[in-house]
Amino acid sequence: MSREDYEVVIGLEVHCELSTKTKIFCSCSTEFGGEPNSHCCPVCMAMPGTLPVLNEKVVEYAVKAGLATNCSIEKNSKNDRKNYFYPDNPKSYQISQFDKPLCYEGYVTIEDEEGNEKKIRIERIHIEEDAGKLNHDDYGRGSFVDLNRAGVPLIEVVSKPDLRSSYEVEAYMKKLKSIFEYIEVSDCKMQEGSLRADVNVSIRKKGAEKLGTRTEMKNMNSFKSIVRAIEYEIDRQIEVVEDGGEVIQETLRWDDISGRTFSMRDKEDAQDYRYFPEPDLVAIKLSEEYIENIRKSLPELPESRKKRYIDDIGLSLKAANFVTSSKYYSLMFDKSSEISGNPKAVSNWLMSDIARILNEKELEPDKIPFTAENLAELVVLIDKGTISNSIGKKVLEELFENPKEPSKIIEEKGWVQISDEGAIKEVVLKVLENNSQSVADYKAGKDKALGFLVGQAMKETKGKANPQLLNKLFIEELKK
Numbered sequence: 356m357s358r359e360d361y362e363v364v365i366g367l368e369v370h371c372e373l374s375t376k377t378k379i380f381c382s383c384s385t386e387f388g389g390e391p392n393s394h395c396c397p398v399c400m401a402m403p404g405t406l407p408v409l410n411e412k413v414v415e416y417a418v419k420a421g422l423a424t425n426c427s428i429e430k431n432s433k434n435d436r437k438n439y440f441y442p443d444n445p446k447s448y449q450i451s452q453f454d455k456p457l458c459y460e461g462y463v464t465i466e467d468e469e470g471n472e473k474k475i476r477i478e479r480i481h482i483e484e485d486a487g488k489l490n491h492d493d494y495g496r497g498s499f500v501d502l503n504r505a506g507v508p509l510i511e512v513v514s515k516p517d518l519r520s521s522y523e524v525e526a527y528m529k530k531l532k533s534i535f536e537y538i539e540v541s542d543c544k545m546q547e548g549s550l551r552a553d554v555n556v557s558i559r560k561k562g563a564e565k566l567g568t569r570t571e572m573k574n575m576n577s578f579k580s581i582v583r584a585i586e587y588e589i590d591r592q593i594e595v596v597e598d599g600g601e602v603i604q605e606t607l608r609w610d611d612i613s614g615r616t617f618s619m620r621d622k623e624d625a626q627d628y629r630y631f632p633e634p635d636l637v638a639i640k641l642s643e644e645y646i647e648n649i650r651k652s653l654p655e656l657p658e659s660r661k662k663r664y665i666d667d668i669g670l671s672l673k674a675a676n677f678v679t680s681s682k683y684y685s686l687m688f689d690k691s692s693e694i695s696g697n698p699k700a701v702s703n704w705l706m707s708d709i710a711r712i713l714n715e716k717e718l719e720p721d722k723i724p725f726t727a728e729n730l731a732e733l734v735v736l737i738d739k740g741t742i743s744n745s746i747g748k749k750v751l752e753e754l755f756e757n758p759k760e761p762s763k764i765i766e767e768k769g770w771v772q773i774s775d776e777g778a779i780k781e782v783v784l785k786v787l788e789n790n791s792q793s794v795a796d797y798k799a800g801k802d803k804a805l806g807f808l809v810g811q812a813m814k815e816t817k818g819k820a821n822p823q824l825l826n827k828l829f830i831e832e833l834k835k
């Protein structure tokens with residue numbers, strides 16, 4: 356038996372920190388970083404006698420997230436206590452939601468590996484508070500608690516076990532990230548832990564109906580490690596089953612350095628959270644009007660943008676998917692297209708060179724250092740023939756290093772395309788003189804020789820010769 360005989364089943368619990376100014380139950384700042392314990396008050400430090408007050412913005416943001424992911428909104432919701440002890444959780448319980456989450460039964464659409472649209476169902480989205488952080492001292496003096504993050508609002512998005520590969524998991528998380536960025540409920544910075552996932556993985560024989568036993572990898576916050584961890588875990592589970600064993604339900608920790616998972620705790624010590632309604636908070640009652648007002652305030656979402664780009668602008672499905680994959684791409688696309696009047700060229704730059712450079716530099720699209728105006732000017736300069744496409748690529752590299760107007764860059768670097776017929780003819784004659792073999796080849800019917808000659812002329816002019824003119828002049832001369 357091999358991997359082809361098994362089906363992979365994955366469900367995700369995605370935690371996303373909301374970008375409200377203040378915490379969920381007090382008025383402390385939610386800003387990332389800061390001196391340890393500088394964004395705290397008696398409430399988020401769990402001093403006896405303090406009482407929480409629910410931040411209304413948290414409800415609004417969570418409802419926004421629910422509506423943007425096609426969820427139904429619960430009009431009679433409430434908070435519940437989830438009891439567990441851990442040193443970064445000073446109350447010894449977390450205020451979360453148990454049986455009445457704010458949002459339920461939604462879905463998002465992704466593209467699977469074959470490019471087909473696929474719905475991933477969302478079971479629920481609930482609100483809860485984040486925990487603090489333990490900083491383990493390198494010199495063995497113990498661990499220090501930092502409660503700056505304690506009480507930062509979170510939404511937890513629980514998917515149905517609808518995902519079938521690491522590819523789909525990445526597509527699903529990217530889709531959630533892009534939606535939450537569009538509706539501005541979270542900055543979704545994975546490296547700061549604003550977006551992280553618990554990944555539940557199981558396998559079953561192809562055709563089997565019953566789900567296999569799952570393992571859970573907690574708090575994963577990079578796409579690369581999520582994909583690696585899933586691939587590792589699939590292989591591990593198949594090996595266990597093939598060896599006649601059984602997968603046991605357990606919580607695993609992925610170690611990025613050794614590239615394997617380690618057991619943290621198994622089902623034996625599965626926690627009983629003893630949920631009960633939070634007595635210090637009132638129930639959350641939402642009116643139809645409140646929900647509809649939020650629905651009306653939603654900006655255009657990626658799915659609808661995608662349709663518009665395909666139907667009205669004529670982008671390919673692939674290009675439209677790419678451009679809408681990030682709010683920052685589509686904002687740049689809209690603006691640069693409008694200024695340059697050439698949306699296809701803009702989408703090509705985004706999809707090819709810009710994406711490649713971001714990838715090389717391991718940067719997110721919000722870190723593009725130049726403006727939409729800069730990209731538009733680059734497109735126009737190529738369309739007008741001021742620079743060639745290959746010089747355009749060099750200008751783009753420069754825009755990443757030292758962003759300024761492309762016209763300034765090409766002026767400073769002397770990259771303006773040579774379109775002066777006299778100047779180009781001089782180069783052509785020189786190249787012909789120095790490459791008599793290629794000339795003979797061309798005349799003997801080897802058309803390829805022309806490409807070589809043009810290449811030589813490009814080298815001579817450092818890529819600045821107008822390619823159409825170059826071709827034309829070569830052919831004229833060779834016919835003589």
Ligand code: ADP
Binds near residue numbers: 517
């Ligand atoms: P818990 O909160 O204890 O982890 P849940 O029942 O809420 O348990 O499930 C959490 C996640 O696990 C959900 O996203 C769900 O889709 C996923 N899941 C449940 N069963 C399986 C399974 N057999 N294989 C893969 N994922 C699963």
Ligand code: ZN
Binds near residue numbers: 383
């Ligand atoms: Zn506080």
Ligand code: MG
Binds near residue numbers: 368553571
């Ligand atoms: Mg879980």
